[in-house]
Amino acid sequence: MAAEPINVNEFQELARQELPKMFYDFYAGGAEDQHTLKENVEAFRRIMFQPRILVDVSRVDLSTTVLGYKISAPIMIAPTAMHKLAHPHGEIATARAAAACNTIMILSFSSTCSIEEVAASCNAVRFFQLYVYKRRDISATLVQRAERNGYKAIVLTADCPRLGRREADIKNKMIVPPLKNLEGLLPNKVISVSDGGSNLEAYANETFDASLCWEDIGWLKSITNLPILIKGILTREDAMKAVDVGVAGIIVSNHGARQLDYTPATISVLEEVVHAVGGRVPVLFDGGVRRGTDVFKALALGAQAILVGRPVIFGLAAKGEHGVRQVIEMLKNELELTMALSGCPSLNYITRSHVKTEHETPHSML
Numbered sequence: 001m002a003a004e005p006i007n008v009n010e011f012q013e014l015a016r017q018e019l020p021k022m023f024y025d026f027y028a029g030g031a032e033d034q035h036t037l038k039e040n041v042e043a044f045r046r047i048m049f050q051p052r053i054l055v056d057v058s059r060v061d062l063s064t065t066v067l068g069y070k071i072s073a074p075i076m077i078a079p080t081a082m083h084k085l086a087h088p089h090g091e092i093a094t095a096r097a098a099a100a101c102n103t104i105m106i107l108s109f110s111s112t113c114s115i116e117e118v119a120a121s122c123n124a125v126r127f128f129q130l131y132v133y134k135r136r137d138i139s140a141t142l143v144q145r146a147e148r149n150g151y152k153a154i155v156l157t158a159d160c161p162r163l164g165r166r167e168a169d170i171k172n173k174m175i176v177p178p179l180k181n182l183e184g185l186l187p188n189k190v191i192s193v194s195d196g197g198s199n200l201e202a203y204a205n206e207t208f209d210a211s212l213c214w215e216d217i218g219w220l221k222s223i224t225n226l227p228i229l230i231k232g233i234l235t236r237e238d239a240m241k242a243v244d245v246g247v248a249g250i251i252v253s254n255h256g257a258r259q260l261d262y263t264p265a266t267i268s269v270l271e272e273v274v275h276a277v278g279g280r281v282p283v284l285f286d287g288g289v290r291r292g293t294d295v296f297k298a299l300a301l302g303a304q305a306i307l308v309g310r311p312v313i314f315g316l317a318a319k320g321e322h323g324v325r326q327v328i329e330m331l332k333n334e335l336e337l338t339m340a341l342s343g344c345p346s347l348n349y350i351t352r353s354h355v356k357t358e359h360e361t362p363h364s365m366l
């Protein structure tokens with residue numbers, strides 16, 4: 001029997017042993033040279049701490065709120081597609097783990113359990129992630145189903161006009177399983193379309209609306225009363241546009257390095273985006289978070305909360321719902337220890353001056 005994992009990174013190897021190569025590669029992989037994939041993780045390692053001492057940390061409070069919803073820690077579950085390829089219980093297991101950890105799960109548009117099944121399975125606060133299809137009526141239907149089923153926000157993923165080139169998926173001729181939310185809405189032939197390479201790429205390029213632009217946020221607002229967050233922001237210019245069009249929050253993300261390779265590591269652009277937003281809306285963050293220290297660093301640079309993508313899937317593949325819980329709990333425990341050792345009894349003690357970025361750190365320390 002494999003040894004019990006003691007940190008989030010160790011779940012990746014367990015997942016690799018558990019999964020068919022095609023699915024492991026799909027989950028783990030990034031675009032093209034996978035430069036950004038490595039950088040998302042590496043860039044965290046170039047940020048150092050400046051801890052404070054002699055602060056009473058006999059109690060450490062990790063709780064926070066996101067869009068007014070109280071959660072146990074600033075660690076949320078990122079939208080990731082097709083959880084049934086990782087575990088037969090799919091997104092239902094993930095949602096139950098989110099509920100048990102008292103955090104928010106963002107359900108992917110491209111899930112293998114439906115909006116309704118996930119809503120019925122647990123009482124976690126849930127947001128719904130949206131891709132806008134060329135067939136706008138299909139996207140509108142899913143938004144309305146999410147709203148009817150108690151999802152609390154729409155997360156519009158805006159970095160996917162076309163799918164990034166994921167070479168492992170092309171080699172493996174990645175197959176798209178049935179996407180539960182689209183049953184009866186999308187002809188089967190679209191999902192099974194094949195150009196001899198990655199079916200995912202063919203599916204996304206066939207269905208996603210590459211003409212989607214800033215003006216369309218008005219359309220999205222017109223079809224829902226839910227708050228809208230935009231996911232995929234990497235620059236101050238886009239952050240300001242997002243605030244101008246009246247979104248409720250933004251998510252700094254490069255889609256886990258699966259879209260445009262050689263975008264910067266998300267942690268290296270977070271602060272620029274936070275400055276541009278100037279506190280007008282919350283800034284969430286994802287990409288490369290594997291340790292509680294990473295969570296702390298993102299908060300110190302201005303994120304309200306972070307989202308975790310791959311580690312959740314690896315936990316799910318290794319041990320189902322329990323594995324997802326372990327992943328979230330490990331990150332929470334590490335964050336709590338980091339806060340104690342940095343002199344921060346609660347999240348509002350964490351300041352910019354608790355970290356030094358690579359530009360502020362002498363080379364000799366790296």
Ligand SMILES: Cc1cc2nc3c(=O)[nH]c(=O)nc-3n(C[C@H](O)[C@H](O)[C@H](O)COP(=O)(O)O)c2cc1C
Nearest residue numbers: 027078079080081108157255256286287288309310
């Ligand atoms: C296997 C996989 C599937 C994903 N599917 C989606 C998706 O359906 N919608 C979306 O907005 N982002 C999707 N993402 C991106 C994640 O939401 C998130 O931005 C990214 O995983 C964060 O990086 P991390 O994996 O290093 O934590 C996916 C990422 C992975 C790894």
Ligand SMILES: CC(C)CC(=O)C(=O)O
Nearest residue numbers: 081110163200204255258
């Ligand atoms: C169905 C996909 C386009 C899911 C996705 O966003 C991803 O694989 O990164």
